[in-house]
Amino acid sequence: MVESGSKFSESNQRSQIYVWTFMSRENHSPRRKTSHTDKFQRKIFSSNDSPAQHYQPKNFLDIFRDPVQLEWFKKFLISRGDGSEYMLLYILAVNELKQYTLTPDRVMNIYRYIKTYLLGVNSEIFMRQRHPLWFRIRRTHNPPVSLLVEGQCLLAKILHEEYFPLYIAFNKEGEKGVCSTGSESDTRGRRLYRWTKFIKAVIEFRKGLLDQNSHTCFKSYLLKESKMCSNNPVRIIGDKVFSTNKLIKDIEFWSEVERYKSLYDDNCNSDTLYRKAQTIVECFLESSISPRIQINVTPDLANTIIQDLDTNGATRGVFHEAELAVFITLMIFWRRYEIWMVDFDMKKLPHLPLLPKQTIQNSSNKKQEKEPIIVPNKPTIQTPIEKPIPSNRRQRPVTQGHAPELSDLLPRISYSLASRRCCLLSFGHEDIVNVDEDEKTGSLPDAADKFEELLTRVRSKDHKKRPLQRTKLKLHDGLELGIGVYSLVRPTTKPSFKWLDQANHQDVKTQTKMLCNDTGKELTHVDIKFYRDFGGKKAIFEKEELNDMKQLDEFKGLKLLGFKPRSRLKLLHHLRPSNFLYPDESVVKGSKKLFSLLLSRCIAKDLIGYCWYQGRGASAPRLAALLPQTQEKDESGIQVTPPGFHLIYLPFADDFRKLRYEKPEEATEDQIDATKRVIRNLLFQFKAESFENPSLQREYRVLEALALDKDEPDEFTDYTKPNNEQILKKAGQELADLSKICHPPDHQPVKTGAKRARAADASDPKKYCPSGEVDIEGMVKSGQVEKLTIPVLKQFLISVGKKSTGKKADLVLMVKDHFQ
Amino acid sequence: MAKDLIVLCIDTGPSMGHITAGQAESPLSLSIKIATTMLQQKIFYPTKDEFALVLFGTRETANDLADDDGNYANISIVQKFSQPDLPLLQYLLEEVKHSDISSDFIDALIVSLDLFQKCSGRINEKKIYMFTDAGCPFDDQDQLDQVLTGLNKHSIDLTIIGPDLSPSHDSAMNGSDYHPGDGDNKPGKMVHKSKAQRAGEEILQRIISQGDFASFSFSEALKALTHIKKTQLRQTTVFRGDIEIGPDYKIPTYGYLRVKENKVSSWKKLSAISQCSTNPGSMEVTLARTHHLGDEEQTEISKDQMVKGFRFGKNLIPFASYDLSSTAEPHLKCLQVIGFSRCEFIKRHHFIGDSIVTFVPPVTEGSQAFSSFAQALYEMNCTAIVRYCFRKNANPKLGCLYPHIRPDYTELLFFQLPYAEDIREFTFASLNESEHSQEEIESMDDFLDSMDLSEAFIDPTGDRCEAFEPKYVPNPHIHRMFQCTSHRALNKDSDLPKLDPLINDYLNPTFPGRTNVKNCLEMIQNLCPLIEIGDKKTKKANIFKKDIETGAAPVSEELIENMDIDEALSSDVSKVGSINPVKDFEELSKKHGMFRLACEQMQECIISLIKESFSDQNYPKAISCIESYREVCVKFKQPAMLNKFLQSFRNKIIGSSDNPRDQRHQAFLTLLVKEDITLISKNECDCDVTLEEARLFLQTLHSISTEVDAKNETQDDEVDDLLENM
Incomplete structure (x- = not known):
């Protein structure tokens, strides 16, 4: 199986990216909420009554029809903190989709939302329902509306059956408004905690910006930050590329937009509003001074806003997207600012005069003053390459030909998850969640319970479940089953590489020509x-004949020979990693039933099958044993071992090496008992999943460090190294006893061939004559100095205080020089 | 590397050419067959071994010992020690003919012995294979002792192939027809033994018994050579070091490869152009590999200007080897015990390496530490989990040491185990292994019993023994390669030979004992019908192929426009899905033997459509499903399927309880009445439901639905009132 590429996860980035996903989700919903709340608050105020007391909705539909109730219900769901509000949001989104008057853009947006609901962190609420529909929607790109509507029905049912009674009960308790604390389970509590923590941070940030003092301090901090990296203004955090030089403008833009919104809320007349909006655009989004866009938003977004303003006039949310964009970057720096504030005392700040409250006009004047901002207008492909690399690092630019945008890179580090359970929680990766017909084990893992596992990711290659081959298992003439051959264990190889040009890292194409030695002609495959050389002559074959030699049987696939008791499978019967067989209905219909019958009876009778396996293409036939395995599930209903046959490849007569060795001395009972005590103390339950491949992990980490420009690769604990401390703690005494009893011969380390040879060299008297006994001078005169060995020459040179490096000829020359 | 020296000493005397009654081939041709097979196998797996060929009973005399007195006459050394090659093989096959002159086999032995005098180099073993039927005369028995001392002095191994010298020889002499080891068991063969032969055999018997040598009959020898065997490699260690338990306790050990796939050297490329030319030279092919940049000029660059780029996400990261070596600490050579685990935690299918390494103590003295370790593991049914690094900076392997204790040796077998990265956790659907009828179980058990292999093989002595024991199964591919290569080398331009029947016997074995299998098969086929699905690719390809063959009109544009890809792909319906249930159902029910299944799935589908409906969203779909279901039932004359379903319909949808949540789908019943869907009655199809009953059903449904409607209406009124109040 060829994987397109290996994917790593990255632990430090992990938390950050997590936060980002969290934030971006947060950034979708609040907007919806604010716009709704605004509308509905007015309604509520006009009716002057709490909707809960107004009347009792009879079912979910009632709630759905009534905007007021809907809003309350939504708030209620949000307060539950289990992501159930996403079900409602989904229903609303699909409802909107059903209108035919939507612009294509809007439709795309809605699809994006739906994807977010289904694939994002909140997807667990959907997946928990274990309904095949969700998997289907997830899998299809742009699912048809009918499919989405089906999902809508399903959700409505759940909301009605599960949440509606709770909602009614909640209202009956007489609590007005929505309480934000709930006594949920631990997981929910944790989620809620994260939520509240995040929201608190946001609120604090907003407060801080609105406060004059902290606003100024923050601004000066940003100024310092941008000065610090003025030669390297482009920064990448999460999936954002931004310029630090624009930070100051960002915060100005933000406060201007806030002001604009408050103007709007104060029912200011539309002319003023439009003028205000126009000024904001002129100052920040379409500035006459280079760069055109003064804040950290994409040109696309800027254009959209400008257009929006032109067509729709000054609406409240016209700058919303841009505000969000800058908000994220500002939020990051706000956090840093907070830390910085703690670290450095306020007094150490360089004194900055309180800036007068700037009007938009003079802020645009100011731009002209600090002009030396040279920032590329667009985050173009070149940006990361132009980015200077710290001098202490070797320059390792990312190749140009391969989407060098580092900004692309970070969010795309695919976290592949060690365990299937995690896969269901992973987001943004449709491929992972792929529940086929083949995979329905009857129960899907409860994703919500396994939330913690989200954090236990490993760096590992992600493998797709795909049969190596679909073929047939011939039980007997006229009885052929369809099966898929899978690979469940296979040594993971080191990541594949491509040759690149050293200078500018371009692809290097390798051409292989076959040349005829006699004629010098270039040969084609024909x-x-x-x-093959046979007794001095060549036995010549055509390519086809070689294949014929391998195809010894017309039947391709597995041909059953018969059955043997399981005990006939010996330890020595191992040749290469085994494969796994599972019925495939797409080859022969009805295979599953017969296969399962065969499997269950083989297990019951403790039999193994023997068969010839001729694989795909021109592979030679192999003898293999079919080892039955029954399905096992763990306590949470997750399949641990799948049902099917393991295909154990058997060696042929020639594959056994005939070895001769002596029988060792027999051990005494005492010795055996002592050894047993050691073993007993060092017993553990082996699990293959607990050991990571040290050399592979090392390579991954080095690669990752190179890619992400880290100074050092991440630390890695090699668990295959025995923990000697622990061993001594557990069995130190027993081991000491054992070595007393067993008298293992004094540990002369077993010498390897090379070492022995060298040792022999050293002891060779001919070559090791001390210089004192050799008359070097005499030898030089008689011209025999070449006969001396290098050590002798070196020793002599050292004794006369000369350099003793180089080849023998050099040494001889130096010795000769000495005497001349 | 040490070599073996082998003398093939073949009798070409008159008796060798004599075909005894009941035998297909003369002793000489059998001898040649055996000798050539030996040579071919040596040539196929090239070794340093050298062969010499001595013929005795030839017209010519060509040996160093011969003198004018007629000593050592008629013995010719065809080939002195040299590596076997094709000319020697061809000589054996074509030139060696029997003559009418006999020569003394003891003289021949002396000539052969003499050959060993002149060889040099490191010699491993010296062997003489003598092929004779002992039919030649011999005169001086005095030389016999000389021969024996000569053989012993040079420690030469003598094997005599031909005469029947087995211990039961005496009984054979007494007229018994039993010849062990001679597979043919032809009665009366011994009768033809001449007096000289008997005397010769006696002498040979003496040599064998005195020198502790071996002898085989022709058929035994042929049988022993049927499987090509790789010449044993010198036993070399792959690891010398200590098994370390903790920092201080060390057990010295040597590691050897125990099982590893035997691979023959790969094929070499040859230029057909050169071969076709009138004067073919070496015909060799060289590979010229060049590296080019992707620019317009296709600039060639050298290897040292290149650097490896590794994938990271979709990017390629240039990665020079020094990047890794500069940071990494080396992996030291080791065999360290991490801990111990019970055998049951180690899964057989997790053995991952491509070889088994065995560890044994290097010397017998002081190996108690080793044997106590192995013994303790064995008695506790445990394995040692180890980290194994066979040399410095090799990739460390994780593995386990299994004790393997036999009466004459004790070893620890190392199996490599997978790392976390190597395990792919795929989920496979349950197979419902427990849901099989008694009948199915019984027929499968019968099948398993009749396919037994543990006693399927009948050996020549008539005993039953295990078939396909890996130890004795030759690799068919290598055998076939050997067969083809030697055939092609000897017969240029011939076709590939037919598959060796011996190999065919392995690939397509026939077990005479299996009589019951046919019956079991039929049973199983009936119980678990299998429908083969043709290869999709070929099916699609055939659509066009057929047109071409039959010369049908080209596909009209209209047809192409109307062609629905989905339809073309979805022709293999296996389940009634909820997207297009009507179509699925109709497709499925048409298939042979799938009607019942289709019905069951359709029922499920209808129920779930209604139950999962959000208000009345799915109702029209469900109605169309029921209509289609009804139609098909009438068509297949299976009215009971629908009637039963409809009768239990109300309960299924609404449930017997008065849970108000379940009541909401009562509206569907109204719809059902409105659509006038009734039970299938006598008039439509053969069944015992009268028209009246069918109508009655409708009425009951109606009454229920109206009742519910009334209830709903009042509720709706209330809602309206409330809304007005707002």
């Missing part, structure tokens, strides 16, 4: 035959 001109090639194959031979």
Whole structure:
């Protein structure tokens, strides 16, 4: 199986990206909420009554029809903190989709929302329902409306059956408004905690910006930050690329937009509003001074806003997207600012005069003053390459030909998850959540329970479940089953590489030509035959004949020979990693039933099958044993071992090596008992999943460090190294006893061939004559100095205080020089 | 590397050419067959071994010992020690003919012995294979002792192939027809033994018994050579070091490869152009590999200007080897015990390496530590989990040491185990292994019993023994390669030979004992019908192929426009899905033997459509499903399927309880009445439901639905009132 590429996860980035996903979700919903609340608050105020007391909705539909109730219900769901509000949001989104008057953009947006609901962190609420529909929607790109509507029905049912009674009960308790604390389970509590923590941070940030003092301090902090990296203004955090030089403008823009919104809320007349909006655009989004866009938003977004303003006039949310965009970057720096504030005393701040409250006009004047901002207008492909790399690092630019945008890179680090359970929680990765017909084990894992596992990711290659081959298992003539051959264990190889040019990291194409030695002609594949030397002559074959030699049987696939008791499968019967067989209905219909019958009876009778396996293409037949395995599930209903046959490849007569060795001395009872005590103390339950491949992990980490420009690769604990401390703690005494009893011969380390040879060299008297005994001078005169060995020459040179490096000829020359 | 020296000493005397009654081939041709097979196998797996060929009973005399007195006459050394090659093989096959002159086999032995005098180099073993039927005369028995001392002095191993010298020889002499080891068991063969032969055999018997040598009959020898065997490699260690438990306790050990796939050297490329030319040279092919940049000029660059780029996400990261070596600490050579685990935690299918390494103590003295370790593991049914690094900076392997204790040796077998990265956790659907009828179980058990292999093989002595024991199964591919290569080398331009029947016997074995299998098969086929689905690719390809063949009109544009890809792909319906249930159902029910299944699935589908409906959203779909279901039932004359379903319909949808939540789908019943869907009655199809009953059903449904409607209406009124109040 060829994987397109290996994917790593990255632990430090993990938390950050998590936060980002969290934030971006947060950034979708609040907007919806604010716009709704605004509308509905007015309604509520006009009716002067709490909707809960107004009347009792009879079912969910009632709530759905009534905007007031709907809003309350939504608030109620949000307060539950279990993501159930997303069900409602989904229903609303689909409802909107059903209108035919939507612009294509809007439709795309809605699809995006739906994807977010279904694939995002909140997807667990959907997946928990274990309804095949969700998996289907997830899998299809732009699912048809009918499918989405089906999902809507399903959700409505759940909301009605599960949440509606709760909602009614909640209202009956007489609590007005929505209480934000709930006594949910631990997981819910934790989620809620994260939520509240996040929201608190946002509120604090908003408060801080609105406060004159902290606003100024923050601004000066940003100024410092942008000065600090003025030669390297482009920063990447999460999935955002931004310029630090624009930070100051960002905060100005933000406060202007806030002001604009308060103007709007104060029912200011539309002319003033439009003028205000126009000024904001002129100052920040379409500035006459380079760069055109003064804040950290994409040109696309800027254009959209400008257009929006032109067509729709000054609406309240016209700057919303841009505000969000800058908000995120500002939020990051706000956090840093907070830390910085703690670290450095306020007094150490360089004294900054309180800036007068700027009007938009003079802020635009100011721009002209601090002009030396050279920032590329667009985050173009070149940006990361132009980005200077800190001098202490070797320059390692990312290749140009391969989407060098580092900004692309970070969010795309695919977190592949060690465990299937995590897969269901992973977001943004449709491929992982892929529940096929083949995979319905009857119960899907409860994703919500496994929330913690989200954090236990490992760096590992992600493998798609795909049969190596779909073929047939011939039980007997006329009885052929369809099966898929899978690979469940296979040594993971080191990541594949491509050759690149050292200078500018371009792709290097490798051409292989076959040349005829006799004629010098270039040969094509047709001109090639194959031979094998046989007693001095060449036995020549065509390519097809070679294949024929392997195809010894017309039947391709597995041909059953018969059954043997399981005990006949010996330890020595191992040749290569095994495969796994599972019935495939797409080859032969009805295979599953017969396969399962065969499997269950083989297990019951403790039999293994023997078969010939001729794989795909021109592979030679192999003898293999079919080892039955029954399905096992763990306590939470997750399949641990799948049902099917393991295909154990068997060695042939020639594959066994005939070895001769002596029988060792027999051990005494005492010795065996002592060894047993050691073993007993060092017993553990082996689990293959608990050991990571040290050399592979090392390579991954180095690669990752290079890619992300880290100074050091991440630390890695090699669990395959025995923990000697622990061993001594557990069995130190027993081991000491054992070595007393067993008298293992004094540990002369077993010498390897090379070492022995060297040792022999050293002890060779001919080559090791001390210089004192050799008359070097005499030898030089008689011209025999070449006969001396290097050590002798070196020793002599050292004794006369000369340099003793180089080849033998050099040494000889130096010795000769000495005497001349 | 040490070599073996082998003398093939073949009798070409008159008796060798004599075909005894009941035998297909003469002793000489059998001898040649055996000798050539030996040579071919040596040639196929090239070794340093050298062969010499001595013929005795030839017209010519060509040996160093011969003198004018007629000593050592008629013995010719065809080939002195040299590596076997094709000319020697061809000589054996074509030139060696029997003559009418006999020569003394003891003289021949002496000539052969003499050959060993002149060889040099490191010699591993010296062997003489003598092929004779002992039919030649011999005169001086005095030389016999000389021969024996000579053989012993040079420690030469003598094997005599031909005469029947087995211990039961005496009984054979007494007229018994039993010849063990001779598979043919032809009665009366011994009768033809001449006096000289008997005397010769006696002498040979003496040599064998005195020198502790071996002898085989021709058929035994042929049988022993049927499987090509790789010449044993010298036993070399792959690891010398200590098993370390904790920092201080060390058990010295040597590691050897125990099982590893035997691979023959790969094929070499040859230029067909050169071969076709009138004067073919070496015909060799060289590979010229060049590296080019992707620019317009296709600039060639050298290897040292290149650097490896590794994928990270979709980017390629240039990665020079020094990047890794500079940071990494080396993996030291080791065999360290991490801990111990019970055998049951180690899954057989997790053995991952491509070889088994065995560890044994290097010397016998002081190996108690080793044997106590192995013994303790064995008695506790445990394995040692180890980290194994066979040399410095090799990739460390995780594995386990299994004790393997036999009467004459004790070893620890190392199996590599997977790392976390190597395990792919795929989920496979349950197979409902427990849901099989008694009948199915019984027929499968019968099948398993009749396919037994543990006693399926009948050996020549008539005993039953295990078939396909890996130890004795030859690799068919290598055997076939050997067969083809030697055939092609000897017969240029011939086709590939037919598959060796011996290999065919392995690939397509026939077990005479299996008589019951046919019956079991039929039973199983009936119980678990299998429908083969043709290869989709070929099916699609055939659509066009057929047109071409039959010369049908080209596909009209209209047809192409109307062609629905989905339809073309979805022709294999296996389940009634909720997207397009009517179509699925109709497709499925048409298939042979699937009607019942289709019905069951349709029922499920209808119920779930209604139950999952959000208000009345799914009702029209459900109605159309029921209509289609009804139609098909009438068509297949299975009215009971629908009637039963409809009768239990109300309960299924609404449930017997008065839970108000379940009441909401009563509206569907109204719809059902409105659509005038009734039970299938006598008039439509053969069944015992009268028209009246069918109508009655409708009425009951109606009454229920109206009742519910009334209830709903009052509720609606209330809502309206409330809304007005707002």
